[in-house]
Structure formats: structure tokens, C-alpha cells
Amino acid sequence: SYELTQTPSVSVSPGQTVGITCSGDKLGDKDVSWYQQKPGQSPVVVICQNTKRPSGIPERFSGSNSGSTATLTIRGTQAMDEADYYCQAWDSSSVVFGGGTKLTVL
Amino acid sequence: QVQLVESGGGVVQPGRSLRLSCAVSGFSLDYYGMHWVRQAPGKGLEWVAMITYDGRNEHYADSVKGRFTISRDTSKKTVYLQMSSLRVDDTAVYYCARDGASREVDVWGLGTTVTVSS
Numbered sequence: 001s002y003e004l005t006q007t008p009s010v011s012v013s014p015g016q017t018v019g020i021t022c023s024g025d026k027l028g029d030k031d032v033s034w035y036q037q038k039p040g041q042s043p044v045v046v047i048c049q050n051t052k053r054p055s056g057i058p059e060r061f062s063g064s065n066s067g068s069t070a071t072l073t074i075r076g077t078q079a080m081d082e083a084d085y086y087c088q089a090w091d092s093s094s095v096v097f098g099g100g101t102k103l104t105v106l
Numbered sequence: 107q108v109q110l111v112e113s114g115g116g117v118v119q120p121g122r123s124l125r126l127s128c129a130v131s132g133f134s135l136d137y138y139g140m141h142w143v144r145q146a147p148g149k150g151l152e153w154v155a156m157i158t159y160d161g162r163n164e165h166y167a168d169s170v171k172g173r174f175t176i177s178r179d180t181s182k183k184t185v186y187l188q189m190s191s192l193r194v195d196d197t198a199v200y201y202c203a204r205d206g207a208s209r210e211v212d213v214w215g216l217g218t219t220v221t222v223s224s
Contacts, residue, residue, distance in 0.1 A: 037151075045211065
């Protein structure tokens, strides 16, 4: 079965830029979405179709996808961005989530 | 306002069955596929099942195939997840979610908790 691999944890200082990566076989051929989940809350999509930002998502969130790696980039990271982030793609008729990355804003 | 409200969770013994419901509002099930996604305590998201917008196709994760069934009643604006032969490792928060236009899961409910324990 298809797998998406994420680094378990990443830390960043407020105001800095951070990249959260997601890797999978020929992932660049797929559409990748990214979700933010804060403790006790439901996930929220922050990037869809690799680079699109849904309405209401701040401009500091951006995405890219090429080769075998998709990246969620947060520029000017704020304390409120501290959360778990999950990548997601489709494989055949199944949805696959990455294992998640815990972002800590120090 | 688009909203998904799950119900039906609870504590159940291994081997027993449980049916989850997801009441939707603010959109029509005739135009959107629907998912169930679960999250075990302290763990990540795991996709469980999906029913297509026309209700003709269902897809399942290997971990639940043959045990879980997704269905919908468009007249009641409700999506269901029938779970049978439950196992301890089915313990999780179960989220109902909508399939978006860009192959994302664009709307999520608040979830309902299922605990499988003897």
C-alpha cells in the first residue's frame, strides 16, 4: 500500500520560515493536501492541490510538490501555527495520510 | 452554513457492532462524496472509508475492509458507518468529512469517540 512519510517533529522560532516535508513514491504525480490540527480540534485544510490556499487561510502558508517530496512552507511563523500537520494524497481509490509532523514554535 | 455532526459513539465490547451517523447540513449529499477518518488516542489520522457523490461506489481501508460499511440516506441527509467485529485497535475518534472539489477533505465534523474494551 502507498505510504507518505513525514518527519515527526519540527521546531521554529517566531517570525522565521519553516518547511514541513512529506515524501512518497512519485508523489509529484499526485495532488497533495495539507491539514493543520490543534489539540482537541478537528483538522483544517490549509493547502489543497499542492499549492492552493482555501479561503480564510493566511498567505504565510504555501505548498509545493515535485519529484517524491511535497513541502508545506510557513513564512513568518506565529505562535498560533503551533499544531500537528498532516499531508494527504490519493492512491487509486484510497485516501492516504502522512504520519503527521508536530510543529513547535519556540 | 456547512456542518457535519457525528453521533453514535460509545463504549463497546470486542466483537460487537456499532453504527455511527453523520448528519449534514448546508449542502447536498447528491453532489459530494463523504469520508470517515479516525484518530486513535495520541496517534495520527487514518482514513477509513468513502462513499462517492452518486452513492454507487464505496472504498475502504484494508484495516476495516469486510468489517465496516459506509452508506448514506440522502433524504435524511445522513451518512452512516456500520462497524462490526470491532477490535480494541478500532478505538478512536471517528470524524465524518466531506470530499472537496480539489481532491482534499474540505469539511470535518467534530468527531465521535468509539472505545472498544472488555
